[in-house]
Amino acid sequence: DVQMTQSLSYLAASPGESVSISCKASKSISNYLAWYQQKPGEAYKLLIYSGSTLQSGTPSRFSGSGSGTDFTLTIRSLEPEDFGLYYCQQYYEKPLTFGSGTKLEIK
């Protein structure tokens, strides 16, 4: 299975700051990577797919980059509503696998 590693399990930042969340695959997955946001009481939200393509409805302050094994989700100018859990997921091969999640807390 492709192992997905999110090295940061927790991150705290203030509104207006920019943050980056990294995700590393154990083998090359090209750009078959998605990012999700989970907030308490809400359904998971697909933010980005194909490594860098914003899902419809995702604010433009979110961006994704990377290919191969190293990927980054960047949130520019944090808004208070951006708190939550962020997961990466590879869909290059089955079984699909997820990173361990990064909890973003707004200071």
Next chain:
Amino acid sequence: EVQLQESGPGLVKPSQSLSLTCSVTGYSITSNYWGWIRKFPGNKMEWMGYISYSGSTSYNPSLKSRISITRDTSKNQFFLQLNSVTTEDTATYYCARRMVADYWGQGVMVTVSS
């Protein structure tokens, strides 16, 4: 709007079967792919498997001998059955559309305990 809603018992005894239903509105399950994903305590996520628009299935090999995903197209529902559960199957279970999951249910928490 596409909506998914999981339902099923919140408590299952060890060695028994876990059965969940995902009811879909706003979109036909005879199109696209429909999957089950679970989140364990501590936030680890696991893709369990999917059923396709044609009814074909694909399962995570870690579950292959215990899992079955089926559907009822007349009710626009699909189902998860997980056999011989243990306490390690305690998790929140989600149904979702597509492998890059663009629509999710709210999740149902299932505890395996005697």
